[in-house]
Amino acid sequence: MKLYGALISPFVRKVAVVLAEKGLDYERRRGGPGVTDAEFLSVSPFAKIPVIDDQGFILSDSTAIVCYLDTKYPEPRLIPREAEHYGRAIWLDEFADTIFAEAGLKILFNRVVGPKLLKVGGDEALALQGEAELPRSLDYIEGLAPDAGWLLGDHFTIADIAVASMLRTLVYVGYGPDRAARPRTAAWYDRVAARPAWTVIDAQEAVLANKIMPAA
Numbered sequence: 386m387k388l389y390g391a392l393i394s395p396f397v398r399k400v401a402v403v404l405a406e407k408g409l410d411y412e413r414r415r416g417g418p419g420v421t422d423a424e425f426l427s428v429s430p431f432a433k434i435p436v437i438d439d440q441g442f443i444l445s446d447s448t449a450i451v452c453y454l455d456t457k458y459p460e461p462r463l464i465p466r467e468a469e470h471y472g473r474a475i476w477l478d479e480f481a482d483t484i485f486a487e488a489g490l491k492i493l494f495n496r497v498v499g500p501k502l503l504k505v506g507g508d509e510a511l512a513l514q515g516e517a518e519l520p521r522s523l524d525y526i527e528g529l530a531p532d533a534g535w536l537l538g539d540h541f542t543i544a545d546i547a548v549a550s551m552l553r554t555l556v557y558v559g560y561g562p563d564r565a566a567r568p569r570t571a572a573w574y575d576r577v578a579a580r581p582a583w584t585v586i587d588a589q590e591a592v593l594a595n596k597i598m599p600a601a
């Protein structure tokens with residue numbers, strides 16, 4: 386399997402963690418804003434990441450990809466089948482990818498991806514708008530974070546991966562889990578980040594992370 390895109394993207398990381406949870410090997414390929422490789426453009430007509438190529442089956446969009454992977458490679462199941470859990474998992478994945486990501490990515494693109502990676506500058510007014518929008522999502526997550534286990538109870542699901550992945554991306558702009566301000570979120574995030582699949586992907590991401598945020 387090939388996965389196109391950089392792990393700083395919450396959507397790419399979400400797919401990478403799902404692949405790791407399922408024990409599926411993959412090869413990461415270049416893709417994303419600023420990448421004009423013929424190979425990438427041939428699989429991603431809208432130049433979006435992530436995209437997968439599973440032995441010639443090409444699919445875009447992190448949620449579509451996770452639905453495909455969970456159907457084709459069902460062990461362990463990351464999208465629950467029980468109606469209420471299913472609905473809730475899809476909602477939290479959608480929340481992470483839209484309301485939460487829209488706020489966070491305004492900060493990331495205008496302070497990190499644009500200026501530091503693409504060298505095209507950033508729009509600070511948009512970053513500030515993202516900062517103003519973000520607390521509503523962070524407070525919502527704090528209200529959901531459980532004392533123990535996962536967002537949907539006993540079963541670790543795509544909801545945990547999608548929300549934690551967006552939080553991980555926010556570390557690049559100084560808005561990662563904040564133990565003092567939102568302790569329940571931080572404790573739940575620690576549990577997600579301690580999972581073997583997460584640690585494998587985090588180690589792969591470390592090279593990029595160190596480049597963007599050199600150790601003090």
Ligand SMILES: N[C@@H](CCC(=O)N[C@@H](CS)C(=O)NCC(=O)O)C(=O)O
Nearest residue numbers: 394396418432433434435446447448
């Ligand atoms: N809903 C999509 C969002 C994908 C997305 O917006 N990816 C960003 C990177 S974080 C991207 O490819 N941006 C490039 C562009 O819009 O040109 C998903 O879940 O995969």
